[in-house]
Amino acid sequence: MNLKVLSSLMVASYFFLVFSYVSTKINLPFNSIYIFGQFGNKLFTGLCYTIYQLMIFTFIFVLLQGLRKNQSKILFKSFVLSLIVMTIFLVYSFFFIISREERVKLQPLDKKTSYTVVVLGAAVWSENKPSPILAARVDKAIDLIENFNVDKLYLTGSNAPGELSEAEVALKYLKSKNISFQKVITENNTTSTTEQIQFIKNKLSEESKRNLIVISDSFHLVRIKEISKFHHLNIKTIASELKLSFLSEFYNKLRESLALTVFWFFAI
Numbered sequence: 001m002n003l004k005v006l007s008s009l010m011v012a013s014y015f016f017l018v019f020s021y022v023s024t025k026i027n028l029p030f031n032s033i034y035i036f037g038q039f040g041n042k043l044f045t046g047l048c049y050t051i052y053q054l055m056i057f058t059f060i061f062v063l064l065q066g067l068r069k070n071q072s073k074i075l076f077k078s079f080v081l082s083l084i085v086m087t088i089f090l091v092y093s094f095f096f097i098i099s100r101e102e103r104v105k106l107q108p109l110d111k112k113t114s115y116t117v118v119v120l121g122a123a124v125w126s127e128n129k130p131s132p133i134l135a136a137r138v139d140k141a142i143d144l145i146e147n148f149n150v151d152k153l154y155l156t157g158s159n160a161p162g163e164l165s166e167a168e169v170a171l172k173y174l175k176s177k178n179i180s181f182q183k184v185i186t187e188n189n190t191t192s193t194t195e196q197i198q199f200i201k202n203k204l205s206e207e208s209k210r211n212l213i214v215i216s217d218s219f220h221l222v223r224i225k226e227i228s229k230f231h232h233l234n235i236k237t238i239a240s241e242l243k244l245s246f247l248s249e250f251y252n253k254l255r256e257s258l259a260l261t262v263f264w265f266f267a268i
Contacts, residue, residue: 005062005074005075006059006063009055009058009062010059012055013052013055013059016048016049016052016055017049023041023044023045023048027041028041028044041191042192045268046262046268049262049266050086050262053266054079054082054083055082057081057085058078058082061082062074062075062078065077089261090257093256093258094253094254094257096222096260097222097223097256097260100225101219102218104221104239105218105237105238105239106238106239107236107237109148109213109236109238111148111149112149113148113149115144115148115150115151115211115212115213115236116150116152116153116204116208116211116213117141117144117145117150117152117153117214118153118154119140119154119170119215119216120137120157120193120214120215120216120220120224121157121165121167121190121196122137122166122216124159124163124164124165124166124169128163128168128169128172129169133217133240133242134166135173136240136242137215137216137217137240138173138174140215141153141215142174142177142179144213144238145181150181151208152185153183153184153185154184154185154187155170155171155174155184155185155186155187156186156187156190157187157188157190158188158189158190158191159188165186165188167186167187168186168188170186171184187199193220193223193227193259194227194263194267194268197227197228197231197233198231200212200233200235201232201233209234209235211236212233212234212235213236213237213238214228214235214236214237214238215237215240216240217242217252218239219249219252219253220252220256221237222260223256223260226260226264230263230267
């Protein structure tokens with residue numbers, strides 16, 4: 001066994017782990033980048049955590065293979081095996097979402113209960129227009145306001161560079177529908193689903209959290225449920241009624257699978 005290879009892998013992996021943590025505490029220069037509906041700083045942190053996990057798996061596979069002459073071959077084989085393991089986790093996450101999508105998209109409500117509704121932010125298009133995904137989430141909130149007893153409505157989500165926040169765009173869209181509902185609160189700072197769930201946990205009153213509905217898309221709600229369980233939140237989830245093409249549906253579920261895998265490993 002080549003101790004130099006093992007020690008190098010361990011040092012490098014912990015470098016990425018520490019750097020991942022530090023990146024959540026400092027202001028990185030990547031927020032001008034906005035890809036896949038995520039800010040560059042968040043993507044960078046997720047990438048660092050992913051590299052860390054890849055190196056840990058590689059370290060384990062090198063260790064399992066023991067003493068061999070061809071160390072470079074062992075290292076390459078271990079790296080490939082690590083990629084395979086991480087791909088298996090990703091595939092498992094994908095089918096986990098599919099298997100639980102129906103049970104989280106529409107949960108029973110009653111007419112007598114007073115609910116607090118939280119609409120999670122989504123992408124804003126050019127000229128500060130809501131994307132179809134964001135508009136569909138607000139439409140579902142309007143449906144709840146019109147048919148159930150909604151006490152408060154929270155619109156969440158920060159902004160990409162040069163745009164209004166997702167919450168502000170959602171509010172403008174809500175007002176364009178001539179809804180007379182007055183108890184609307186906007187939250188303009190959260191930049192990820194995990195931060196939005198933490199906002200619910202830390203900023204909403206216990207009374208509001210008692211009968212709480214979170215609105216998003218069905219493929220997104222599975223991860224929301226997992227994050228909520230981690231934070232000991234008991235929430236109801238309702239899916240928007242947006243219909244996506246097969247390719248768009250597949251892309252969004254694949255992206256959610258990656259995000260869910262990262263959450264399971266690192267709680268981010």
